[in-house]
Amino acid sequence: MAKIAPFRAVRYNLEKIQDPVSVTAPPYDVISPALQDDLYRRSPFNLVRLILGKIEPDDDAANNRYTRAAGFFRQWQDDGILVRDREPSIYLYDEEYQAEGMGTVVRKGFIALARLEDFATGMVKPHEKTLSGPKADRLQLTKACEANFSPIFGLYSDPCCVQEALTWELKKRTPDFEVTDDDGVVHRLWQVTDRTVIGRICGLLENKPLFIADGHHRYETALNYRDFRRAQSEGFSGKELFNYVLMYFANMEDQGMLIFPTHRVVHGLEAFRLEPFLTELGVYFEVEAHTVDPDDADSRRQARDILRNKGENKPAIGLFAGGRTLYVLTLKDAASMDAFFDEKTSKALRTLDVSILHRLVLEKMLHITSEAQEQQTHLGYVKNFDEPFSMVQSGQCQMAFLMNSTRMVQVRDVANAGEKMPQKSTYFYPKLLSGLVINPIVCGETVED
Template structure:
């Protein structure tokens, strides 16, 4: 995902009275920080204490991670309630306090320890022939109106409130957001020089991804990164709810001078050099059986039965998208696949907002939510009725388990995401999944360390 340079004026010295020589930028401001990291002699296997991002960990995977090592980071990002709380529906604060207690306990025990000096961290992932490198640092938080960090999806209040409560209580950034930008080569040069040295850590997670991490502390190299990023803006590839969390907590603490809440931990990837993959996020409608979903469509859609298995049906979906227009694949998880295409234009005109760009109005996610979910199927927008799954096979299994309907989508092209974001237009929530995503647990930013 790429974005153009920021407006002119980046890098103008302010010479403010409280901070002489400070440089104000119209672009990205990425600062070093002292990371909390697992000490290998205390955990043995670094891979056993890492986790995928919190929002892609399903209940079975969560249990596997918790049992892989008593110090797995999933115990912090998806905490259980305090042991003494035996209620059927424990208060969220109990879970947050449990995470804060574990974080403090692991630091006292030396399981997690701060690095000796502040650094930017070069992070590398390799898997299946894909190589991705970027910089982990503490990024200045700015609202959408500043045009420096651009969201491309809407957010849901409930997950934002959950992440706010967790971060407020733990006083830590537990996992980096994934942001993309296009630089002028300076930061990339620093990365390429850094990876020639000995890494701080190397590990391979169970999905076969190889991870390496280096620290950048040299003042000249840090200055090179600062100059490069000062004329750039970024697009949020993964972590919209956590970015909204950063914004909300910054507002809460605006009265504090030099507040640590003014920055948040991110992984910045220059996609001119390391393009990301874009995948769809699928929906499972738990309380809508497939036969009811199909009967409600009436004559306003073309419906075609396509043969399985899942891979063949997805190929049919891809072929339909190549011909243009909206297309969805519906399945009950038991081998039945129905391809929906060619909605009645009058149906779209009646139920899709007219005050948005035409490209947005014809997105599959827009049509799915505005037309099918809200109008045709009248599915309530809540976790009891709609599940969001990143893997098509997982969506198929969940439909079979619940007796509902999986709605499988084709990935949107990244150029579409970029164009809409640059116009200040956000897509429906959970429209895209960018990857590879950074592993959680390799680097933690404690706000109490600055």
């Protein structure tokens, strides 16, 4: 099944970087233009210049964000800003954060290389759809820089928490790298070179499938890059570094593993009227009206609790279209979703809150096609529960659909069925920080057995 390996990471040289937080960055796909500008200002060595460089007006095939990233990557290594570890290692990676109602939570995992497997083998299981644009972008970056700058987020199942037991003693020492990000999440990294520990951890995962939690575009990009490099090689053993990808491994049974929802906002629908829409919703859903003050934090919190409680036993979606009313939609009959899916589609996918919203509500009732959804025509995504209320009240959008979190068992069941959820069905919090370790895909090097 899964094949993982230690590697010699490229890391920031803390003898030359006095403020580590100034050089790290969130994943490229959550960096807004404003944050990109801010990261550029924080340090001339911030990783944003590698993972999401600015586009300049005179860019061409020979000089662009990808070639500039490659130039920065080479120069920073030449200048000792980035240095490569001497020994193949794995890197323990903990994230400590505050979760509402839970207090301090720590998600524990480690970073290593994972052998790239085609999805058809069933060894690596995706759960979300991908788009061609981001994959083309990441492939150009990988070709230019020959490196993985950010790890894929991978999950495995281990109810006995063997990896955690093997490594807890190692974490008693001071971390090799520790930063607190803009959201207050504390990121800690420990390098592990002990061959015995590495061997036991690698052995732990050899009989387990891997589930992609986050980084679907980057994983498919790595597959495409592997195939590109193989086509350039007269022969390959399978141990070349381009056959592997940088991955963060976390136990899906870890108590620090939380999934947050992503809410949907709808805008720009001509001739939309709420009353006929509510009538149509009533055919499929129990529609309950609850009073909410969109400007009051306590009232919004109560609305979220109502939605969570309704979603404990059956799919439930919140609808806010202005005023002081939150409509809670609970599906009357799960069998009603059969008409919107192929008969071979698993029940796990048919009865997901996000599947019901996208297929039944957005496509059938609001006529927002799957293509329009992918292009985010009439549709936007918001992670914060409070923001959709203000967006509706200000007229930025016509309505907001408030979602409950997708559960871990649902992610596993859909992935095991070989199926894909709609985009942004899961939001694994916190995000992995980019800049802790880099995997250089060095020509001629191979992984260790």
